Amino acid sequence: MEQASWALRVFVFLIAFFVLWKVLRAKAGREIYLRKIPGLEKVDEAVGRATEMGRPIMFNPGLVDLSIELFCCLACLSHVVRRAAKVNTNVLVPIAYPLTYAICEEFWKDAYALEDKPGLFNSEESIRFFSPSQPVFASSTSGWMERDRVGANFLWGSYGWESLFLAEAGQRAGAIQIACIYSYYQVPFLIVSCDYTAFGEEFYAAGAYFGRDPVLVGSLAGQDMSKLVIFLLIIVGSILAVVIGEFNWLYMLLYGT
Amino acid sequence: MNRKTALQLALVLGIAALFVAGFFYHWSRVHDNPDVELKTRIGAWVGAICVFGILSYLHSENVFYRVFEHILLGLGLGFTIANVIWQVLIAKWWEPMYAAYKAFYEGEATGQSYWDACLIVAGIFGLLWYFQYSKKYLWLSRITIGVTAGAGAGLAIKSESIRVLPQITSTFKNVIIGSSAAPHLSVGGRFWLSLENVLYVVIVCCVLYYFFFSFRRDSALAKAPANMGRFFLMISFGAFFGNTFMTRVVILIDRVNFLLHDWLMVQ
Numbered sequence: 001m002e003q004a005s006w007a008l009r010v011f012v013f014l015i016a017f018f019v020l021w022k023v024l025r026a027k028a029g030r031e032i033y034l035r036k037i038p039g040l041e042k043v044d045e046a047v048g049r050a051t052e053m054g055r056p057i058m059f060n061p062g063l064v065d066l067s068i069e070l071f072c073c074l075a076c077l078s079h080v081v082r083r084a085a086k087v088n089t090n091v092l093v094p095i096a097y098p099l100t101y102a103i104c105e106e107f108w109k110d111a112y113a114l115e116d117k118p119g120l121f122n123s124e125e126s127i128r129f130f131s132p133s134q135p136v137f138a139s140s141t142s143g144w145m146e147r148d149r150v151g152a153n154f155l156w157g158s159y160g161w162e163s164l165f166l167a168e169a170g171q172r173a174g175a176i177q178i179a180c181i182y183s184y185y186q187v188p189f190l191i192v193s194c195d196y197t198a199f200g201e202e203f204y205a206a207g208a209y210f211g212r213d214p215v216l217v218g219s220l221a222g223q224d225m226s227k228l229v230i231f232l233l234i235i236v237g238s239i240l241a242v243v244i245g246e247f248n249w250l251y252m253l254l255y256g257t
Numbered sequence: 258m259n260r261k262t263a264l265q266l267a268l269v270l271g272i273a274a275l276f277v278a279g280f281f282y283h284w285s286r287v288h289d290n291p292d293v294e295l296k297t298r299i300g301a302w303v304g305a306i307c308v309f310g311i312l313s314y315l316h317s318e319n320v321f322y323r324v325f326e327h328i329l330l331g332l333g334l335g336f337t338i339a340n341v342i343w344q345v346l347i348a349k350w351w352e353p354m355y356a357a358y359k360a361f362y363e364g365e366a367t368g369q370s371y372w373d374a375c376l377i378v379a380g381i382f383g384l385l386w387y388f389q390y391s392k393k394y395l396w397l398s399r400i401t402i403g404v405t406a407g408a409g410a411g412l413a414i415k416s417e418s419i420r421v422l423p424q425i426t427s428t429f430k431n432v433i434i435g436s437s438a439a440p441h442l443s444v445g446g447r448f449w450l451s452l453e454n455v456l457y458v459v460i461v462c463c464v465l466y467y468f469f470f471s472f473r474r475d476s477a478l479a480k481a482p483a484n485m486g487r488f489f490l491m492i493s494f495g496a497f498f499g500n501t502f503m504t505r506v507v508i509l510i511d512r513v514n515f516l517l518h519d520w521l522m523v524q
Contacts, residue, residue, distance in 0.1 A: 005422075007422065008418055008419065008422055011418060011421075011422060012414070012418050015418075032471055033471055033472075033473055034470055034471055035469075035470055035471075035472075035473075035474065037470075066405060066406060066409040067409055067413050068409075068410060068413045068414075068417075070409075071406070071410070099405065102386065102389055102398070102402060103402055103406070105389075106399075106402070130330060130333070130334070131330065131333035131334050131336075131337050132337060133333040133336070133337070135329060135333070136329050136330050136332075136333030136334070137333075139311065139314075139325075139326045139329055139330070140326060140329075140330045142314075142318075143318055143322070143323060143326045146317075146318035147318065161501075161505070169318075172317075172318075184493070184494070184497065185497055185501060187494055187497070188494040188495065188497050188498035188501070189498070189501070191494065192498075200468060200490075201468035201470075202468070205470050220470055220471060221470075221471040224469050224470055224471045224472060227465060227468065227469060228469075230421075230425055230465065231462060231465050231466070233425055234425060234428045234429070234458065234461060234462060234465075235462070237425070237426070237428065237429030238428070238429055238430055238431075238432055238458050240429065241429045241430055241431040241432070242431055242432055242433050245431070245438070246429060246430070246431050248429070250429070251426050251429055254422050254425060254426045255422070255423065255426050
């Protein structure tokens with residue numbers, strides 16, 4: 001069986017410790033600062049604009065399967081649906097994987113219910129399962145987007161080459177577009193074709209940013225602490241590489257040899 | 258007839274004209290290529306029609322495109338279902354489980370048979386998903402969703418941790434390369450390698466700094482590394498853009514090659 005090295009065990013323990021520490025602090029009522037993320041600031045504005053135009057909103061999680069990224073998407077989906085529910089606007093969700101379908105539907109229904117508007121829209125018409133195949137998902141989603149003339153398009157998840165195809169369809173439908181994506185290879189295409197783009201770690205931070213839930217905010221602050229440890233390790237490792245050599249004791253320790 | 262309908266009609270007529278021209282050209286080339294089988298020709302024709310159907314989207318969302326969109330959707334979905342049935346349900350679940358129970362029945366069970374027999378639990382567990390359709394027993398499906406989501410998160414944490422540590426160690430760069438570290442390099446070569454390593458470490462640190470969310474950056478000094486990080490990211494995005502654009506052009510060339518060689522049989 002595959003065994004983790006001691007360094008990896010300490011590393012995972014450290015991350016868990018920082019996250020728990022910060023979550024407990026947040027739950028105790030300590031205010032945790034979160035910097036502004038420009039792309040995410042515009043989400044409510046996009047929902048408002050779609051409502052003014054009398055058009056539905058599309059929240060597209062792309063080809064995201066059962067993974068950490070899905071949970072980040074769900075927190076944002078919940079936020080967007082709740083905002084839309086307040087102003088009686090429908091949120092359309094194209095889905096690529098069967099497992100994701102059931103989970104997204106649950107969140108979608110819960111969000112409308114939380115705003116005291118269960119049954120305002122039909123989930124079977126608003127949440128559609130297409131296929132995990134990229135060309136199929138891209139062509140079906142873009143066709144749906146143009147036919148329903150969406151007013152706001154949230155590209156929020158995992159995409160391959162179809163990212164530009166989807167953004168182009170949203171642009172032709174005249175929608176305000178906000179992209180939030182963790183795959184760096186697709187970021188340039190979304191930057192040039194969307195109105196606002198958040199990328200990389202900002203994608204993972206979005207859930208905490210919207211909800212301000214103590215657990216999520218604390219978890220984000222805990223991850224920042226872990227990143228600080230990585231930052232310091234890189235500095236110390238580089239200094240040791242100059243003084244001792246690249247394959248120094250810290251390198252060996254972390255590499256597990 | 259409004260402008261949009263007229264444009265769509267013109268598009269359909271244009272594609273039809275293209276096909277008629279293509280048909281006659283193809284026919285004229287058939288005698289020069291007697292070895293090409295009829296089914297290959299039919300396949301090329303179907304492929305060409307699909308390519309034009311999907312490419313018609315470049316003009317707008319139209320009827321022609323919609324037909325091929327739904328064909329593609331049906332095919333993709335059918336393929337996924339068939340794949341799940343044959344590659345997952347039958348190959349990974351039914352066959353080993355059936356073999357295990359058969360071995361028990363015939364008294365030839367091994368250690369693996371006990372594990373394979375347990376697959377029935379996975380089957381029952383999977384069936385709980387279908388309680389999504391029952392308002393009364395919806396909570397049963399949530400058990401499966403919860404366990405599947407938890408297992409997914411656990412596996413993701415494991416894979417991320419294994420991925421991150423080697424990335425950290427590969428960032429430990431010697432930023433002042435002396436003659437002992439690289440004796441085979443000249444002074445100029447060592448200088449450029451040192452500069453490369455300095456840039457590597459600085460870029461990694463600045464980009465990492467950009468993604469801190471809970472630390473305040475009020476002063477100009479605190480903002481500077483984050484701004485530099487964003488600047489470096491934009492440079493890398495530019496490089497990605499160019500690189501990926503070239504890939505897309507290659508895909509387009511492949512389709513044009515298909516139309517010219519396989520469909521029109523241009524030598």
